[in-house]
Amino acid sequence: MLGKLDWSAIPFDQPIPLAAGGVVLVAILAVLIWVVVKGHLPYLWDEWITSVDHKRIGVMYILLASVMLLRGGSDAIMMRIQQAVAFQSQGYLPPEHYNQIFSAHGTIMIFFVAMPFVIGLMNLIVPLQLGVRDVAFPTLNSVGFWLTATGALLVNVSLVVGEFARTGWLAFPPLSGLSYSPGVGVDYYAWSLQISGVGTLVAGINLVTTVLKLRTRGMNYLRMPMFCWTTLASNLLIVAAFPILTATLAMLLLDRYLGFHFFTNEAGGNVMMFMNLIWAWGHPEVYILVLPAFGIFSEVVSTFSGKALFGYRSMVLATMAICVVSFMVWLHHFFTMGAGPNVNAIFGIASMIIAIPTGVKIYNWLFTMYGGRIRFATPMLWSVGFMVTFIIGGLTGVLVAVPPADFMLHNSMFLVAHFHNVIIGGVLFGAFAGFEYWFPKAFGFRLDERWGKAAFWFTFTGFWVTFMPLYIAGMLGMTRRLQHYDVAAWRPWMIVAVIGMAVLSIGVICQIMQLVVSIRNREALRDRTGDPWDGRSLEWATSSPPPVFNFAFHPDVRGEDAYWDMKVRAQQQSLEHEDPEYHDIEMPRNSPTGFVCAFFATIMGFALIWHIWWMVILGGLGAFATFVVFAWRDHDEYVIPAEEVARIDRVNLEERRSLVSMAGAI
C-alpha cells in the first residue's frame, strides 16, 4: 500500500535532523495558523499563489531562494564546524550524516538558491526593462515557479522522511547506482531535480521568447539594457543545456528503477558516460548562473557611476561569446579521468579562452567607473566587491584549467575554494546587488543603507577569511569532503575558516536586520517617484511598485539608456502638461494552474521516491487533468478600464513632474 514507506523512514535515532525538521515544521504550522486566523488566506491565494503577474512571481522566486539560502547556509556552518573539530577524532557528525549534508548543501545552493534567485530577478525586471506589460507566457511562468518550489519541498522533506543522497551534489555512479546507494536518498535527489528541472526549462523558454518577441517600440536588440542581453544568453543556455540534465538523470533513474545498464559497471554500462553528460550540462549551468549576475553589475555600475556603460557593443559580443564557448569546455571537470593529451589540451585551451570575454567585461566595468561620479550605495559596494573577488576566483580558475596543474589540484580543497570564490563572489554578490538595487522597484521603499553596508562588509570579510584558508589547505594536499582527518598542518586553516564562517553569518544576520528595519521605517524610506537611484533603463520609468500593467503607455525608445534619454529630453522641453489619452488595457487573468499542477507533481514525486505506484498514477492523472482544464479555458484576460489606468498613472506623473520642476529650478 505505501511502498517502501514505513515508520523506520523517520530518523528517531538522529537528533539533529529530527530537531531541525521539527522546528521547521512547527514554524511552518505557526505561520499557516497565523495566516488562516488573521484571514490573510484569500489575499494570499488571490494576489500571490494564483498570480500570473511576472513581478509577483519574481518576488516569490526570490523569497524561495532566500529561505533555501538559510537552509543551505546552515549546512555550510555544520560542515565548517565538523572540519574544525574532527582532527584525529570523529567530530560531532557521523559519516553518513556528514555525507548527506555536503550533498544537500551543493544541491540546494545551486538548484534552489542560485537558480531561483537569478530567475526571480530576471522575471521581475526584464519585462520592465523591455517596456512591456508581461512575459510571453504568464501562466506557464507560474507553473515554472511552482514546480521549482516542489523540488525544494521534496529536498526538505528528505530531512525528516527518509534520507538525502550521500553522493555529492552530482550523484556520480556507480556510487549513486542501486548497488551502492540502495536507500531513497538518490531518488529524492533525482526526482526533485527532475521536477524543478521542468520548471527551470519552462522559465527559460518563457524568458527567451519574451526577449525575442516582446519589446516595446524602438527597443531593438542593440538598445536593450545589458541585463536583458545576459538574460537572453543565460536562458538560451537553459533551453540548450537543461534537457541534457533531464536525460542524464532519467537514465540514472532507469538504472535504479527498471534495472537498465546505462551507468553500471557490468552489462555494457559506462560510468564515464554519466560524468561526460552531467558536465555537458554542468558547465553551461555555471554560466547560466553568472551571466545574469554580469548583467546586474553592468546596470549597477553604470547607474552609480552616472555614465553609460563603457563598450556596450563589446559587452554584448562578450556575453554571446561566453554563451557559445561555455559549451566547449566541459571536459575540464574530469581532466584526471583518463582522456589523452589531445583531448585534455584542447579543452584546457578552450577553458582559458573563455576567460577572455570575461576579462573584457571586467575592463568595461572599470572604464565605466573611470571618470564617473561614483556613488557608493550598497548595490555599488557589492559590485566593486565582486570585481575584486571574482578576479581572484577567475585567476585560480585559469590555473586549474591547465591540465598538469589540475592533476595536482583535482578534488582538493583548492577546487572547493575556487568554485566558492566564483559562485559567492560572482553569483551571490550579483544576486545581493540586484536585490538591493531593485528592492525599491518591487516594494516601493528603499532598504536601509547602514544595515546594508554592514551586511556587505561582514559578508565580504567573512568570505575572504573563510575561503582563502581553503586554498592553502588544498595546496597542502587536503581533499574535499573529508569527514575527519589526521594531518596537523591542515588544522589551523580549518579553524581560521570556521572563524570566517562566523563573520559571514553576522553578514547574513545584518541582511535580515536590514529587511526588518527597512520594513519598520518604510514610510521614511518611501520611493515616491519610482526612480530612487537616478536610473537609466525603463524599469525606472514607472512607479514603485509598478501597477499591474507596468506602463500606461508603451514607452517609445530612441536610443540606449532609454529612460536617461527621456529624462534629458523632459528637462529640455519641460514635460508636456496636457493630459494624455488613456486606453483600456487587457491583462492575463490569474490562474491556479501552476499551484495545482505543482501540488500533483509533489504527490507524484513523493510517491515515485517511495515506490507507491497507485499514488504515482493519481498524481500524474491530476497534473494532466489540470493541464486539460487550463487548455480548455474560455476567458483568460480581463480589461482594466481607461479611467482606472488614468487614475493610477496620474498619481505617479504628478510626483515625477514635481521632481523635474525641482531639478529645473536648480
Added chain:
Amino acid sequence: MTDQTHIHGERDLAPGQDEQHSVGERILGYVVGLALALLLTATSFFIAGTDLVWQPSIPVALIVLAIAQMGVHLVFFLHITTGPDNTNNVLALAFGLLVVFLVVGGTVWIMSNLNANMPPMDQIMMRQ
C-alpha cells in the same frame, strides 16, 4: 542584429503562427511535403536492401537521404524559410545545431579517447 534586422523582427513569425497564405496553398504545401517525405523514406528502404548499386555506397546514400529528409521536414512542416520574417527561427535552428554538434561530437571524441586509454582489465593484460 542591426536596426535593419529589427525592422524585420517586427514581422517575425513564431512557429505555428498563421502565415499569409490561403488554405488551399497551405494544404498543397503539406501534401507536397508528405509526398517528398514518403518518397525519401521509400527510397531509403529500397536502397538498404538492393544490390543494384555499389555496396559500399549504401551507408553514404542513407546518410544523404536522412539529411534530405530533415530538410523536407524543416521546410514543409516547420516552415523554416530564408525570408526576413524567419530570422529568429533560422538563428534558433543554427544555435540548436551548433549545440548538438558540440555535445554529440565532443562526447564521441571524449568517450573514444577514454575507452582507448582505459580499456577493461583483461584487454590491458592482452596488450602486455
